[in-house]
Amino acid sequence: MVKRYLLLENGSIYSGQGFGSLKKAKGELVFNTGMTGYQETITDPSYHGQIIVFTYPLIGNYGINRDDFESLNPTASAIVVHELARRPSNWRMDMSLGQWAENVGMPIISGIDTRALTKEIREFGVMKACIIDQVNDSSLKELQASRFSDQQVKEVARTAYQDPSNGPTIAVIDFGLKNSILFSLAKRHCNVIVFPPDTSAKIVLNANPDGVLLSNGPGNPDSVAYALPLIKRLQEAKPLFGICLGHQLFALANGASTYKMKFGHRGFNHAVRSIDSKRLDFTAQNHGYAFDEKSLANTDLLVTYREVNDQTIEGLKSTKYPAFSVQFHPDAAPGPHDTDYLYDDFIQLINENKGRQNAKKS
Numbered sequence: 001m002v003k004r005y006l007l008l009e010n011g012s013i014y015s016g017q018g019f020g021s022l023k024k025a026k027g028e029l030v031f032n033t034g035m036t037g038y039q040e041t042i043t044d045p046s047y048h049g050q051i052i053v054f055t056y057p058l059i060g061n062y063g064i065n066r067d068d069f070e071s072l073n074p075t076a077s078a079i080v081v082h083e084l085a086r087r088p089s090n091w092r093m094d095m096s097l098g099q100w101a102e103n104v105g106m107p108i109i110s111g112i113d114t115r116a117l118t119k120e121i122r123e124f125g126v127m128k129a130c131i132i133d134q135v136n137d138s139s140l141k142e143l144q145a146s147r148f149s150d151q152q153v154k155e156v157a158r159t160a161y162q163d164p165s166n167g168p169t170i171a172v173i174d175f176g177l178k179n180s181i182l183f184s185l186a187k188r189h190c191n192v193i194v195f196p197p198d199t200s201a202k203i204v205l206n207a208n209p210d211g212v213l214l215s216n217g218p219g220n221p222d223s224v225a226y227a228l229p230l231i232k233r234l235q236e237a238k239p240l241f242g243i244c245l246g247h248q249l250f251a252l253a254n255g256a257s258t259y260k261m262k263f264g265h266r267g268f269n270h271a272v273r274s275i276d277s278k279r280l281d282f283t284a285q286n287h288g289y290a291f292d293e294k295s296l297a298n299t300d301l302l303v304t305y306r307e308v309n310d311q312t313i314e315g316l317k318s319t320k321y322p323a324f325s326v327q328f329h330p331d332a333a334p335g336p337h338d339t340d341y342l343y344d345d346f347i348q349l350i351n352e353n354k355g356r357q358n359a360k361k362s
Contacts, residue, residue, distance in 0.1 A: 004109050005135050006080060009127040009144055012120060013135055016111035019084055020101025022133075026146060027051040027077030029129035030288065031118045033267030037284075037334040038097070039068045042106070045156040045176035046244065046286045048075040048218040049148055051129050055118050055267075060085035063093030064100040070178040070333065075156055078107040078131050082114040107131050125262040126288060152176070152219035153197050153245075160199070163192040168350050171195060171209035171238075173231075175224065175245045176217025180333035184343050185213070198226060201233035211239040211350040214246025216329065221248035221258050221289055228253045235323045239353050241346040242325030244287055250325040251316055257295040261312075264288035265327075268335060271308040272315070272328060280308070281338035283328035290327075322349050 004018035008029065031053040032041055038059050041052060059081040079101070088096050101108050109131050121127070130143050149155065157174045163182065167189035172181070175197050185192050193207050197217075204212070212234045217224075224245070231253040234240060242250035248258055265285040273280050290312045296303070305315030305326060317324035330342040 002133070004131055004133055006109055006112060006117075006129060006131055007135055007139055007143060008120070008129045010124055011140055014112050014117060016109040018131075019098045019108040019110055020079075021105040021107045023105065023107060024130065024132050025051060025078035025107040026128070026130040026143070028126055028148065029053065029121060030126050030264060030266055031055055031114075031121055032286075033269060035268070037268055039064055040070050040180070040333045041286075042076055042079060043070040043072075043074045044178055044216075044286060045071050045075060046178075046216050046218045048152045048156045048176065050076055050218075051078045051080060051131070052076055053080040053114055053117055053121070054082075055114055057082040057114065058085055059083070060097035061088050062090035063088035063096050065090070065092040065094055067092065068334065070180060071156075074104060074106060076106070078109065080112050080114065080117070081108065081110050082112060084108060084110040121263050126264065150220065150223040153217050153224050156218060157197050158194060160193070160195050162194070165189045165191045167191055168210040168347060169193065169208065170211050170213055171204050171207060171234075172213045172215055173197060173199070173204075173227070173246070175215050175227070175249070177215040178329070178331065178333070180329075180331035181213070181215060181243065183333075184331045184340070188343060188347055197224065199230065201230050201237075204230070204234060205237055209238055210354065211241065211346060213346070214240065214242040214250060214325070216244035216246060216286070218245070220260070221245060221252055224249055225252070235318065235321045239346070239349045240321070240323035241342075241349075242323075244327060244329060247316065247325035247327050248287075248289055248291075250323065251291055251296075251301060254301050254318065255295070255299040256301060257292045258289045259292055261288050261290050265307065268332070270328065272305045273308055274315075275304055275306065282336045283314075283330075283339055284332040284336070285328045287327060322353050324349075
């Protein structure tokens with residue numbers, strides 16, 4: 001074990017033991033409240049450039065397996081845990097979390113009082129942090145002066161490709177796409193075509209999709225303003241469904257505005273309520289931005305879901321187009337699966353749109 005330090009932008013210092021890669025790590029410090037699902041969390045492209053603090057005290061107890069990756073090349077900066085499991089065990093396990101982290105170059109710092117650290121993030125908000133071997137007089141100044149990329153989406157988006165099937169054709173705009181979204185579409189036999197975030201509407205529509213899905217992704221939605229003309233054109237032509245960052249971009253394209261939350265929503269236990277049905281669902285979430293509700297006043301958007309604890313907007317639908325979006329993740333790997341029905345709602349919206357088009361032709 002190697003002694004390492006977690007240095008925060010506000011000057012706080014936590015000491016622990018280094019595992020995985022021992023390279024220097026730097027990023028935005030955020031916390032995740034999930035009790036399980038660490039593999040999905042670490043490999044979610046939405047965490048690109050962030051240092052993830054797990055609030056659950058023991059992480060890695062069922063190891064790493066080949067099935068639960070959200071991306072093959074994780075881009076989170078580092079992992080902070082209270083205790084890293086020494087003897088993981090699970091019938092699906094291929095290797096321990098520590099071994100995997102070493103293989104992919106992911107730094108882990110263990111032995112941290114994550115309860116105290118989480119309380120500090122809740123008090124001061126998300127902030128810059130780094131994991132280093134030594135703290136000296138220049139360490140804090142260097143961290144405070146550091147600047148992070150605002151092009152996270154382009155850094156994690158994949159190139160265009162197709163996953164063929166015999167169901168409806170779905171054009172997925174990749175802003176940092178999770179594998180579980182693809183699995184949810186494949187489960188419904190969708191013919192999926194994935195496009196990069198800077199593609200043109202003409203290219204997407206030339207593929208003649210039945211519907212469009214805007215994926216999740218990392219960073220500030222304002223830095224993806226180049227995609228707003230694409231979204232405006234696509235919602236006019238095809239049924240549209242936005243998830244997480246896709247939800248935020250859908251709202252921006254329709255005239256709303258966002259703000260950065262103090263510490264965001266990250267975990268698998270966030271309760272949301274449907275405005276129409278009053279149904280309460282537990283959801284998986286990972287976002288640091290929310291909507292200024294006043295900005296919705298002059299738009300064609302209606303609120304469909306709210307977060308139970310802080311009442312932030314979690315879902316929207318258009319009154320002008322067959323389009324809707326949610327801030328949470330209905331694919332919800334590893335769970336809960338309460339809102340998986342939204343994919344079926346999307347397919348139903350596509351079928352209804354096809355019915356209207358056929359009626360016009362006849």
